Amino acid sequence: MAKLVAFIRSNARQVSGPGELFSYCNAGYCALGALVARLRERTWEAAMRELLIEPLGARHMALYAEEAIMFRAAVGHVGEPLRVSPRRQLPQSNAPAGSTPSAAPRDLVRFGRMLLADGVAADGTRVLPAGTFAEMCRPQVTLPRLGERYTTAWGLGLMLFDWDGKLVVGHDGSAPGQTTTWRIVPDRGLVLAVHANGGHASAFIDEVLAEILSSAAGIRLPSRVLPPDTPAPFRPETYAGSYSAPPVTYEVKADADGLEITDIPHGLAAQFGEGGTTARYVHVGDNRFVGVEPDKGLHPLIAFLQDGRFLYNMRAVPRVTD
Incomplete structure (x- = not known):
């Protein structure tokens, strides 16, 4: 340590x-x-x-x-x-x-x-x-x-x-x-x-x-965000690019219908065989996107902060290229 x-x-x-x-x-x-x-x-x-x-x-x-x-x-x-x-x-x-x-x-x-x-x-x-x-x-x-x-x-x-x-x-x-x-x-x-x-x-x-x-x-859990029947409109150019941190790089491609995000693990993460997948996300408003397909049984949710400077999934991953 x-x-x-x-x-x-x-x-x-x-x-x-x-x-x-x-x-x-x-x-x-x-x-x-x-x-x-x-x-x-x-x-x-x-x-x-x-x-x-x-x-x-x-x-x-x-x-x-x-x-x-x-x-x-x-x-x-x-x-x-x-x-x-x-x-x-x-x-x-x-x-x-x-x-x-x-x-x-x-x-x-x-x-x-x-x-x-x-x-x-x-x-x-x-x-x-x-x-x-x-x-x-x-x-x-x-x-x-x-x-x-x-x-x-x-x-x-x-x-x-x-x-x-x-x-x-x-x-x-x-x-x-x-x-x-x-x-x-x-x-x-x-x-x-x-x-x-x-x-x-x-x-x-x-x-x-x-x-x-x-x-x-006696607590009812709030519902999770699910892919909407009609995704919210958004500007694709705001989000497309590479977002990178030491453990992972996210390559984000965008079109009018949503985002295609590929996660590329680095170092130990790659050795463990995790990541290395491409997933489709659709816009649910407020710069938030939800995965079309479940991951480990749940639809993942991400956000983009500060006009697309960061991809956020509890960790803020900075954008490195457009």
Whole structure:
């Protein structure tokens, strides 16, 4: 991780100026992990174990692959047709962003219940200072609008949703062939974690999430944006071009009926066999486009920001050529 932070210091660049634009950033979490290691005078993994995992009472959390094999760990499946992922984990340097830690859903629920108890674990051990969870839920930045189902703001490490008039918080995570959704409904005292290891993972998680939130919290999830019968008109020249970030390049071709977007993975993403596909998108208004065909069971939604300077899918990918 120290090598990654040193590389970031000399080589990373800002996508936009401070406060101008939200873009999810793994490197930011790695910088936070490096701060924890420096301030606590131990490795990030040692700090996680001594300050969180052990006082939480978690029984099925692992920080390394050699720890994960002590449990019944599921392997990810990628590609079409599905096949076992050629690698289980991403580089250790990206650990604070979620590349290597793993946990059973029951321990993610245990973690959420500790937050709901204002930082106190099930056995009465104080894990976090009082008021920490409330501060984590305080909006820090408003996100570009995608749809009612999507994150509206970001707190301290938490995604913030406004679903059916209720605050719902949590975080999503993925590794090659692995997808996890973790949600907390503070007003209902509800914590849930759903995991899938391949196939139509997004659609499966969506269905489970909707059922549990409805039956246990009385929350009706907003509808997802679907391809319209009559797409909204738009100016094709506004969006056509190449949009590139270190993990992926998006080649966007446009005509009067929609966009054709090809994602070209780089580096590790290419090694895992993900991406490298071309998909058709149609305009639904407000510079938003929805995929005509489902991806992992759901129609993907993207937006273009600042007159086509960025392609946005929770990460803002800058335009590099017209």
